[in-house]
Each structure stands twice: as C-alpha cells, then as structure tokens.
Amino acid sequence: MIFNDKTVIVTGGSEGVGAAAARKFADAGANLMLVARGKKNLEAIAAELRDKTRVEIFAMDVSDPGECVNLFKKTDFEFGRVDVLVNNAAFHERGLVESVSAEGMGRTIDVNLRAPIILTRIALPYLREAGGGAIINVASLAGRTPVPESAAYSASKFGLRAFTFALAEELRDTGIKLAVVSPGPIDTGFILTDIDRTSNLTFSQPMSTADEVAQIILDLCGNDQREQSIPRFSGYLATASYLMPWLWRALRPALERKGERVKKALKAKARRTEE
Secondary structure (H helix, E strand, O other): OOOOOOEEEEEOOOOHHHHHHHHHHHHOOOEEEEEEOOHHHHHHHHHHHOOOOOEEEEEOOOOOHHHHHHHHHHHHHHHOOOOEEEEOOOOOOOOOHHHOOHHHHHHHHHHHHHHHHHHHHHHHHHHHHOOOEEEEEEOOHHHOOOOOOOHHHHHHHHHHHHHHHHHHHHOOOOOEEEEEEEEOOEOOHHHHOOHHHOOOOHHHOOOEOHHHHHHHHHHHOOOOOOEEEEOHHHHHHHHHHHHOHHHHHHHHHHHHHHHHHHHHHHHHHHHHHHO
16 A cells, blocks of 8 residues: 555554554555654664654653644644554553552553543544545454453453444545454563563463554555454454353363463573573
8 A cells, every 4th residue: 555645653562563654654655653651762763764764753641631732733744644543552550459559450440541632633624634544453363352460451442342333433535544463462572571471371362563553554444344354363363262262261271371471482482682
C-alpha cells in the first residue's frame, strides 16, 4: 500500500511495535508524527527515518486529554492533514488483582482504553477533512478471552475491541476505516523486560515479531478486515476458550506448564547473551 503525501500518527512510536510500524509506513512514503513519553527514544527513531520521509515527534503522556488535542494541532500545523491514527501505546501492571496497586490498574485503563477513545474522537474531524482515512487500534488476544493475572489489561483490550467495532458501524460508508489487530505475545521489551511477572499462560502461545504485527497494521489500513489476530491459531484458541469456558479450564494446566518451560528457556537465553 502506498502512503505518499499521507500523514500517520503512531502512539507508542519510539520502540517495539510502534517503531516497527513507523519504519513500514516510512518505507511506504508516509509522513510521520511519532508519539511517546520518552523524547530521547523518539529522537533516535526519527533520526533513523528522516532520510526516507518527513518525521516529527511529540513527547507526551497519551492519558492527558489536553496533550491529545495539542498533538493533532501540531500534526495539522506540520503536515496540513491527518490520514491514519495508530493507537499502539500500552501499559500493563501485571499480577493478581489484589497484588496490583489501584493506581496501576487505573493507569492500565487510562492508557489502553481511555486514551485511544479520546484520540479517536479528536481524530475524526481531521480524517473527514482529509476525505477519509484509517484508525487502527492495537488490542490483544487478552481482549478475546479473559486472562488471569492480567485482569485490568484484559478488560482494557476487551473494551478497545468493542469500541472499535461499535464506531466502525457508526462510520460505515464515510470512508473512515476502523480496525483492530489482536496479537498474542510479541518478542519485544513489553513482556521480555518484565518476564518474571508475565504469566506462564502468556508464554504458552507462539511469539510474533514486532515487524509481523506492524505489517498487519499497515495492511489493515487498506483491506476490508475489521480484526486480525496473530498468530491465527492462537486467535481461534482464544475465541474457543471464551465461548467454551469449560474447555479453557481443562486446557489451562497444560498451557501453563508449556509456558513455564518457554519462560525458563527465554531467561536462560538472556543470561547467555549477557555473559
């Protein structure tokens, strides 16, 4: 898909899936507004991509509604239009509900659900003015089936999917595409730097790469899909476990044992790398 003269906003754009998506949009000719809290990392990815396309950065906390408004004003000032919004920024304080702070659970909802809803609402007039466009929300397979030790995160991604599908119906025939990508575990620091607190269940599923998820984000801008899960089989398993809880309970012990083995192997690999 070609994005020449199009402007794409990517939240969480300084690393992981966001940075991978930025690279793919740059290769496709898009102008980029990259958003994250850390200015240093944003400047690094922007410097990498500026020989390919125009790149601007906006260091902000997506949970701040006022800054969300300023983001679109700055993007419109710099590029004159907004064509695509990728809601990728995420937060996850892992653990059992009684062990997680109330503040951490609140931030999970603010970053993963409230912020994408606010950003999407602000984006709509800009997309209409551009004659159409796309909003791609990065959810999770945790939003397809409830995941213990990730209750607030799971709830936030359930909500993000529901918001996406509901708004897609509201915007039918407007030329504005709403879609969601639902990945399982991704080989990024989002889980690997917090591996001890990441549930064994998470590691029971194959890990995707940031590039694989980023390619889906790019493809969803132009195809007719409303959602794509990755890996596909994990998506089918998540749906089956949601529809048939008894099956989920039966499979869970074996999946947790598998995930524990994978986690141990990943930690051993990390130790060898450090040595």
